[in-house]
Amino acid sequence: MGQKKLLKFEAIGNYPNVLQYPENIKGKWSDFFKNNHPITLELACGKGEYSVGLGREHTDRNFIGIDIKGNRIYTGAKTALAEGMQNVAFMRTHIGKLTEYFEQGEVKEIWIIFPDPFLRESRAKNRLTHARFLYLYQQVLVPNATINLKTDSKELYDFTLETIAEQGCHIHQNIADIYGKGKATGALSIQTFYEKMHLAEGRTIYFISFSLPDKPITLPERFAKHEAVD
Numbered sequence: 001m002g003q004k005k006l007l008k009f010e011a012i013g014n015y016p017n018v019l020q021y022p023e024n025i026k027g028k029w030s031d032f033f034k035n036n037h038p039i040t041l042e043l044a045c046g047k048g049e050y051s052v053g054l055g056r057e058h059t060d061r062n063f064i065g066i067d068i069k070g071n072r073i074y075t076g077a078k079t080a081l082a083e084g085m086q087n088v089a090f091m092r093t094h095i096g097k098l099t100e101y102f103e104q105g106e107v108k109e110i111w112i113i114f115p116d117p118f119l120r121e122s123r124a125k126n127r128l129t130h131a132r133f134l135y136l137y138q139q140v141l142v143p144n145a146t147i148n149l150k151t152d153s154k155e156l157y158d159f160t161l162e163t164i165a166e167q168g169c170h171i172h173q174n175i176a177d178i179y180g181k182g183k184a185t186g187a188l189s190i191q192t193f194y195e196k197m198h199l200a201e202g203r204t205i206y207f208i209s210f211s212l213p214d215k216p217i218t219l220p221e222r223f224a225k226h227e228a229v230d
């Protein structure tokens with residue numbers, strides 16, 4: 001690991017707003033934040049621009065950025081600390097372990113921002129809008145919670161539309177080109193590291209906002225017998 005990465009890893013070890021693979025936090029987020037405000041998750045948060053950006057706007061809500069890479073989380077955590085934000089935290093862990101950290105109904109909203117699209121069909125099960133993950137989200141979300149996806153991948157966008165149609169999800173917003181349609185306003189105007197890169201390459205940005213159905217998410221046969229996400 002490079003020297004810079006090492007320093008960032010060392011730093012987040014001392015940051016009070018970063019939890020790394022925490023134990024016994026499930027059901028106790030209100031103790032952590034010292035309030036009962038609703039919790040939004042930013043999954044695959046990278047540098048955490050959404051957690052910080054939304055956290056600035058909504059001080060009556062709590063935000064948790066989740067990513068496996070500590071050196072990326074460092075950037076958002078450092079900004080949140082510097083600004084004295086009490087409502088923004090970061091967790092370093094695998095998204096597949098979500099149910100170890102949150103109880104049913106502990107999460108109010110999810111943002112998934114430029115996740116890896118896993119274009120090869122053999123890796124489709126790793127897409128964060130695959131039924132395996134929707135199944136997982138259903139176990140931590142309040143009913144009718146909103147899940148938001150922003151992506152530059154037409155393949156992931158189409159895959160997500162197919163999956164949510166199959167599962168009977170409710171679509172709130174479906175924007176095929178947020179900049180072309182003049183919709184990059186409000187929360188959608190927040191730009192992440194990856195979004196800036198994609199925009200510089202002239203890529204189109206897609207957005208879907210949806211809720212899970214009341215009925216349980218149906219897992220494809222070959223996943224049904226095992227843990228939803230390994």
Ligand SMILES: C[S@@+](CC[C@H](N)C(=O)[O-])C[C@H]1O[C@@H](n2cnc3c(N)ncnc32)[C@H](O)[C@@H]1O
Nearest residue numbers: 044045046067068069094095113114192193194
């Ligand atoms: C393409 S980057 C996007 C980062 C950020 N959202 C942005 O827009 O700049 C995808 C991120 O997902 C994280 N990631 C991928 N799979 C993950 C998993 N299973 N659990 C936690 N983080 C994951 C990676 O570490 C990486 O930071």
